[in-house]
Amino acid sequence: MFTSTTFASILPEILILVLGMLVLIVEPFWKEEKRRNVGWLTAGGLLAIMVISFLFGQPGAPTSTLGGMIRFDWLGFFFKMLFMFAAAATALLLMDNEKVGHRGEAYLLLLASLLGMNLMAVSADLVMLYLAIETTSIPLYILSGFMLADDKSTEAGFKYLLFGALTSTIMLYGFSLVFGFTGTTNLYQLTDMFKAGSLPLVTTLGTMALILVGLGFKVSIVPFHFWAPDVYEGAPTPVAGFLSTASKAAGFAVLVRLFFVTFSGFAVSWTIALAVLAAVTMTVGNLLAIQQTNIKRLLAFSSIAHAGYAMIGVVAFSQLGAASVIFYLAAYIATNLLAFGIVMAFSRVTGLEDVKDYSGLSRRSPLLGLMMLAAFLSLTGMPPFGGFVAKVFVFAAGVQAGYVWLVIVGILNSIIGVYYYLNVLKSVYLYRMPNQDEENHPIPLTRPYAIALVVLAVGVILIGTVFAPWFSWSNAAALNLF
Amino acid sequence: MNFPVLSVITFTPMVAALIILMLPAQRKNEARGVALAAATFALLLSFWVYFSYDQATAGYQFIEKYSWLPALGISLHFGVDGISAPLVLLTGVVMFTGVLISWGEFDESKHLSAGIQDRPREFFAFLFLLAGGVFGVFVSLDLFMLFFFYEIAVFPMYLLIAIWGWIQTREYAAMKLTLYLFIGSVVSLVGVLAMYWLQYKNTGILSFDMIGMEKAGFSQAFQNIWFLPVFLGFAVLGGIWPFHNWSPDGHVAAPTAVSMFHAGVLMKLGAFAALRVGIMLLPQGAHTWSWLIMLFAGVAVVYGAYIAFVQEDMKYMIGFSSVSHMGLVMLGMSTLNRNGIMGAGIQMFSHGVMTALFFAITGMIYDRSHTRQIPELGGMSKVMPFATIGFIIGGLVSMGMPLFSGFVAEFPIFMGVWQVQWLVAVIASISIVITAAYIMRNIRQVFFGPMPEKLEGHMGDVTVLDKVAITTLCLFMIVIGMFPSFMVPMIQTGVENVLRLLGGS
């Protein structure tokens, strides 16, 4: 049964495992002050894995492998690529974070979590899915609380753990109910059983709700979002960036597959529910973001809001809807990583994290200022940055599906977004440092930061201008859902 | 001859912006030099487009089409018609003059800090990004791309105003402006998406192409529902009453060149998009709602003029006069007949040049006197005679004096209104007298009044570059005024197309 297709379907995961081993083996041989170089290894390795997977691991027609545990299709593949890209960038960003990045375990945990995410994207079986989710989460719990000396970090790790454990338990309960009623755990077989109406409606809706709790926690939609701001604030910034992007996208990957495939027969019910959730998520996220003074908390709430926007595509329940969600996530990953990257680079030098501390940034470091501009305008949804196109696609899908009211809610929310994102840019460009002596306080970028940030910034612009290839991949991925 | 002139025009400013950003921060003059070179290049190209547009064949010309996202029917589709070609030229002119007057000079001893002295590199980069967006909107024949460029043209405004603007109101004004425009544009966006999907439903074609969408066959009911959101959403940027409030605030806070862009071309952007998307794609809806647009525009014309009359701040005065004049553009469009739309087309160009000139000169005065309060100024004709003549010519255009472009534009607009509702024409014409009153008052006080003592001594003449800018702008106003055939036949060809879509008349 172990054919070349099977091998291709888990090729990236195998390679990631190899890379993780390599990290484990190499790290002890390096002197302590050189251990940050593990970051180069991780990032470079991931890049190589991406290239190799792209060359040899491309899926053909969707197939099930490994006894139906894994679905080998474009949807999973595209998400995997995104995760690996995000992880590579995070690895670079970790390198100069002294408390985390100078220890090899951090990179190993990152890779472990990545492994889980990759599997989340391709799982076609509830058991596999649960395992994947836990594989993702546990390393992240540790990473969030990595800075033991830091109370906030510890608090973040603990909080994340508690919330995560609770919600995944609930989700597991949902999974077991499904299995109990149907006798199967395969997502694709479940589709037919649900469609055949072999279950009472109440039960179906109930299990759906239970599963949604777990996934809602992952993608941080209201009302499962409470952990996000505290965890983002307390966790090491690169980890927060990773949490807010890759982890969220992984949640969406599962969400899309589950709801578009498994629960496709009940679209009428769940689209309405998700539409309401999306509207609430956007609104709550944005309204709370306005009041934030800490930039990481601001980004946390903004990421909640963005989950809401992306959800519009899910609600649309169409091929374009799925494509637009995937595209949205791609743009969002690049953008938000860029934003977090800048925050890291900034606070590494200054040790400050408040929005007002960014006053005069464009004079202290014009390049950093410009990248901040790109990131925040992309979050706002302004061309020529990725966020604009992504938002238009999501809205287009919403209008197509007849959810004009939801799109209008989305629009009102992006207007709120304009307000607080621009307020950050106002600090960057307009305000000055207290003594107006920005020249004396430059913000140097180390090489890993420079590479990561420039790549991300270029990515944000590329997604926003030459959007055809990204969209056609998203579209190919979406095609696998129908 | 398949030189892709329109995309070159559109991307020249953007490329220039990138080049400028790559220069070292201290190289201020190099940044300015690159900016001027790019602006000149764009101006020459837009002249070339303007003069080689073949009026006999009319229609869309210089068409370029690159498939951009075939899956959703998005393409980079460029082309100009008789209405947009003059606007491309206008953008070229305003860009060129805007760079000239932003060059400025700095002289500590004379308390003179003209033009942009703080971070000119970023300033020109953002300004050019904006200019690229503006060009893009005028030449786009694809709705998606139109939106894309539209937003690019809007957001740099925030930065330009907030960073280089007048310190007292810039934050407030910049935010207000951005929010207003953003709301307007996304409201239109929803309408456009609705049109896009209905076209798909009706014809099975998935495309944002505007020429194709003209034939989409939207039902009367659909058009009635969506016309207002689409039209008004864009018209916000055109400063239509009662959504005009952001505009004067924005003008006052903006640095000179940005005010020139804002009033000169950005407001045209709104009016143009409202025409292109609102009226041309939803003609039945336009017929249904034209009375409301006419009402709004009529109020804007008179109300704007009156508010301008009571202003003490020169920039507020010009800002509200822009509301009044852009009201005339909307008024012309709302007539939905040949004269009215043609007049609106000319007025867009005429007002663009005129108001750019006004803001340029106001900026020159402010740089030297550090005040814009009309009562605190005086005697400028003695120190800056050249600017005085420029302002007078601009004033005459503003008043709709014959032999200047304003008359050529306003006259057909009023004729068009006569054909629809004579009462509106009569009421709107009151604005002409009010305009004359405040322009004359301003000229009298600021340029010919007694010079206040505290200004005595440290007022200098404008620079040579300023003079070049003033001359360029004035030439257009006079040439169009004296020889309407310089521009009118061109716009007529565009209007014919609009009329065809509106169904004869």
Place this chain on the structure above:
Amino acid sequence: MNFISTHLLSTILFFPMLSAVVMMFLPKDENKLFRWFAFVASLVPFALTLVAWFQFKSSQPGFQFQETYVWYQAIGSSLHLGVDGLSLTMVLLTTLLTPLAILASFSVSDRVKPYMMLFLFLETGMLGVFMALDLLIFFVFWEIGLIPMYFLINQWGSANRDYASLKFMIYTMGGSLGLLLAIQMIGVLFGTYDLVTVYQRWNSLEAGSMLLGMSVHTVKSIAFWAFAIAFAIKVPIWPFHTWLPDAHTEAPTAGSMLLAGVLLKLGAYGFLRLVLPLYPVEAKMFAGVLALLATAAIVFGAFGSFGQTDFKRLVAYSSVNHMGFVVLGIAAAAYSIGTQDATIALNGAILQMFNHGLSAAGMFFLVGVIYERTHTRNLEEFGGLFPIVPIYGGILIFTSMASLGLPGLNGFISEFLVVRGAFPVLTVFTTISMLGLLFTGAYILKGIKKVLHGPMNEHWAHGEHKLTEISAREIIVMVPLMALILWIGIYPAWILDVINKAVVMLF
């Protein structure tokens, strides 16, 4: 020469403007050059006008020297020029007075270049109105003439110039607003602005048909009043005249000359060229009102003039008085259109326009001459100047007499004709006007007495304030005016012939 003979009118029209543009590029601070350049530039149109005058065939109906150029094709307006006897007379007046006004301004030394340029622009503006055979072009020049005048008053005027110039501007612009709207309406109705076409189509409109949702009658009435008010303000007819004394008094001397000499004629010309031909019915209906206002202008103008202590204001009010006769003639003609009386009245009115142009320009100039020397215009400060400046005194008396209507001078002829034509149709008004004429005599004599006669004000006789005699240049300005005054007074046929034929053919 071939070009000029085929483009005679446009050459006359645009030569001053082009000269002004050329002047812009002349070197700075060459005041003498500017003066002579402007003077010569304004002589050329005069010479060409004389050519036109002699080539003009007065018995040929219709407009002559017609030229048509594309202007604003999209709305059906073209640069259509042409003259008949009526307009040619006015063109002659304009091209004659402009060089004289420029010559009179040789004493101006403040910013000579823009000053002279404005005069040349002004000339083009005024000529355009008289030559236009297209409603829109008419309006274009009508408006554009305002600008140079505004700046001449505003920049080179005397103390109260700000107020006066703004009042002038706002009054005239406000007045022309109605004109603008009415012209637009006509344009919308016919799709063309060509006067010749509009004449025909307008009058052939059927009475019962509806236009723009209103009956033809309503439309015509509205349009009539829109035109009439615009022109009435310009003439000015009482009670719209209040801008005039201010503007005239504050304007520089040469400005006043043209203002009184030509600009006021624009209004009267508008009545003759547009109101009477386009609205004969309405004009007849409202002729009584017009006559009443004209009479009021004559009487109150005379009273107003009599009451002044400012010499220039006195002359300014006299313009109101004299222009009243023009309007009276027009009213009479409107009332009795097509009759012999109407023809006579119109002849009188048109000649009165020309005559008033000559005498008012002369009077203002003479006021200016003395003002330049004494820097006062207060009549109480003069007195007994005749012995000090006998030549000036003689000229002043001569010109005043023309203004007063002394037989043998031009004013008499025209006023007589007006009264002769108006009396049979508007007896009461004419009678009252005759009483007004009495006061004309009174104020003119008062002026002469206060300035030239009576006890001599010793202040001007000796010392540093000693009044100097009128200079040769100033005499040269006056000579053509006086010659024409006398010539028309003795032998009016040469001009009346042209006017009369035009009137007969026109109405």
